């Protein structure tokens with residue numbers, strides 16, 4: 030939910046800190062700050078409410094030089110988005126400063142104890158409590174030995190403080206009297222360490238490290254990294270010093286530029302032919318009329334024994350899971366349960382032993398999805414991640430999985446990750462189907478359809494001009510309905526979510542038939558209904574629902590895959606997409622749904638890449 034950066038080395042820290050915060054801003058952007066340390070001058074902090082660009086302007090007015098520093102861009106959890114609540118926060122009497130990502134659940138009791146010791150708080154945040162707690166541990170630790178603190182005392186103070194925390198944290202800590210020391214600690218919120226030449230980096234994910242280093246270490250939970258300009262030590266809470274697993278920064282993290290597009294969201298919508306091509310690459314096995322994956326980490330015999338599948342995720346990834354249910358149950362005839370991860374982690378459902386669990390996630394850091402997979406793993410189930418970020422927490426902790434290879438998705442509203450998730454789920458359904466009853470010919474037909482997807486998506490992008498015109502007619506609406514059946518019921522939910530999260534218009538997705546059971550009361554001349562109504566097994570039924578809405582004076586926007594005079598007569602606006610088999614319709618229909626939300630949000634003056642109140646990766650409960 031927040032972005033953290035840190036630098037220690039031979040250069041000024043400020044340039045990396047600001048560049049890194051700009052690249053992390055999609056994770057949270059209601060306030061930002063940096064701190065640097067100059068020898069004999071102590072810690073200097075500049076922070077602002079608002080975006081990183083405002084912070085950069087403020088930094089220009091100050092002399093934020095120094096070879097070590099930290100930075101933070103915030104998504105508020107405790108306390109409003111104000112300058113006082115922005116990070117970094119000071120601990121003790123400016124003894125140290127820190128940036129924090131996560132939620133400390135027992136911060137109130139800790140704060141109460143610190144207040145009784147005379148610590149003064151400037152903010153409403155849980156993070157400032159951690160800063161004072163580390164300072165208090167440092168003071169206690171050195172008073173005990175009646176000497177000035179050294180580096181080991183700083184490490185011990187951090188370890189003693191985090192041992193008292195309950196909740197999640199990614200921390201980077203800078204000590205006033207140690208310009209050659211930076212400490213990072215992780216539990217539940219991601220941190221990546223970058224190894225440079227006489228310089229070290231730390232960040233919430235790998236994107237700030239691009240162009241600065243290629244050697245990285247993904248910290249694991251309960252690990253603490255001690256960064257010096259020329260060395261890195263990794264300590265584990267229980268195991269002591271551990272050998273870090275140094276990895277190479279994946280090329281997937283490289284491209285974070287807009288490439289001439291007005292917004293990341295638009296770029297990522299238009300990237301979908303390529304991102305779906307990347308998802309399919311090397312995974313369609315014509316010789317055996319099936320799909321193949323390198324990372325399931327189960328044998329075909331073990332997978333053949335699977336009797337039930339749970340698909341879990343949040344938001345758009347949960348919508349992907351709903352499509353996955355239709356795909357796997359139709360193509361593989363395996364019962365599928367779809368679970369909100371935030372529910373699955375606590376509701377303790379009875380689960381048969383031959384059930385495997387897939388966590389679907391773009392970021393690989395969504396706290397609820399991570400927790401749900403941990404819970405299912407604890408119960409002994411094989412867990413898999415369908416994920417876009419290599420080396421992310423969920424990718425690392427799952428027993429196996431499938432990467433999307435969609436490249437960085439910067440826009441907060443998920444677009445290319447969604448269609449890549451659906452492409453992977455379609456291949457997974459093919460794979461499981463061919464383990465069971467699906468014939469060779471049927472498998473080949475599915476492969477033929479999947480191989481057409483990138484060109485079909487290219488063709489679908491041609492609807493943009495029509496969608497843009499339709500957006501001008503309905504951008505002032507205050508309510509929308511999205512309706513579809515079968516595979517396109519999840520599409521309706523996803524279309525509604527896209528509109529909600531970037532245009533702030535209230536929108537509801539429903540199975541089209543559900544309208545009769547109450548929601549049709551919402552229909553009036555000011556409430557457009559978007560019908561996803563390509564030809565297919567339930568086409569006539571959806572058409573009837575469309576007529577029911579029209580009969581009540583509701584404007585209708587129809588997404589169709591052929592010219593039907595009846596729809597042309599009934600609908601107020603028609604968007605035509607290419608015809609594909611039912612099971613691939615959600616992938617194609619996603620394009621007009623994404624573009625409609627994008628164009629309406631633009632007309633309403635919304636920030637489509639950084640919508641209010643949201644963050645790209647929800648790493649807190």
Ligand code: AGP
Nearest residue numbers: 344345346390391392395442443
């Ligand atoms: C989608 O547009 C939203 N930004 C949000 O619902 C997102 O899908 C959800 O937070 C899950 O994120 P994940 O896929 O990274 O786990």
